[in-house]
Amino acid sequence: IFAALDLPTLVFTQIGTSFTMNTAPIAHKPGFHLTSSLDINDVRPGLELVKAAANLRQSTLLVVGRNNYQNTAFEGNVFGPVGTKLKFVPGEEYVKCYKDVPLDDGVRQLADETIRRAKAVKEVTPDDVLNAARHYFASKRLLAEHGADGLTTVCLHLCGQVGTPCIGFMRLMDEGVVAGCEADIGSAVTMMLAHNLLGRPGFMADPLVDTAQNLFANAHCNCPTRLDGFDQPPAEYVLRSHHAGGHWVSPQVLWRIGQVFTLARFQRPDLLLVDRAKVVCNYDSPPSAACITNTGSIVEGAEDDPHKVAGFHVLQIYGDRVRKLRDFCQLYRIEAVHSWDERVSFDFEPNCA
DSSP states (O other), rough: GGGGGSSSEEEETTTTOOOOHHHHHHHTTTTEEEEEEGGGGGGGGHHHHHHOOOHHHHHHEEEEESSSSSBOOOGGOOOGGGGOEEEEOOOHHHHHHHHHHOOOOHHHHHHHHHHOOOOOSSOOHHHHHHHHHHHHHHHHHHHHEEEEEEEEEOHHHHHHHHHOOOHHHHHHHHHHHHEEEOHHHHHHHHHHHHIIISSSOEEEEEEEEETTTTTTEEESOOOSOOOOOOOOOOOOOOEETTTTTTTTTEEEEEEOOOOOEEEEEEETTTEEEEEEEEEEEOOOOOTTOSSSSSEEEEEETTOOGGGGGOOOSOOOESSSOHHHHHHHHHHHTTTEOOTTTTTTOOSOOOOOO
16 A cells, blocks of 8 residues: 555554554655554644645745845746745845835834833844834835735845844734745745744754854844744844944844754755754854854854854754654655755855755
């Protein structure tokens, strides 16, 4: 029966009805997810994999401002076996949406709430936050116009015209809407996977190392606060100036010391980087010259050498979600690899179609 199947297949066997000679051949077989237990309700995690995959296939990601993705073509504008539809729109559409957002009560309420919730406000003014809040409404309008479920933008190319969208993107991610930086499709689709399968957002960041403490560091100026889950209390944050500009607002989100988290990113549509790590510290800027939210961590398997951790714009996701992501990859024939796999580059790289 299994040999005849060419579909993702969930298998349940009650303990005592199959020996390991029966279960071992499919336990790690691509295209299958095995549940061997006493309770049929234990198939729920497998069904969650199926639900997440269906949601990804039915979702559309806007790629704003990068119509030619580093000379990479996606056949049918679809993200490989994941099936997420990619819609490329010019950056001018986003700029127009932003400029059409009035400074009305909704914008003022969001700005006031963002300031009120902050642990502190440094370097930026209330007017800076007010203009930053307009990005939330601009993004919502653009998503609605295109019937899309998330977006990723060439934010730094647009900020000279409209400033950085970090505050608006923070709110979108906290609400479960994918909002990624730098038109990085691999990271944005990984966010979409985390939202649908894990029920929490991911923090996309630039990799660094701390050789004095032997830590892997990750830093970016756009970070969600609902790190424990969309329905959970937010993490503490400080409103700061974006490291590239004095009037551009970014949240410095403070990660919980000792928190176990998962590293993940689609290097290609059929290759997902997955590792486990633990937060050791939050770096402040200055003295750091990196982006505003900046964590230091120990990555399992790279405790002796943080330079083993390759990849770029890899997501940090609260909790140990390694097994669930690997189960998803197995069921849908996506290869799950460690950060130090030879196919994972240290450089920013396009996703191979």
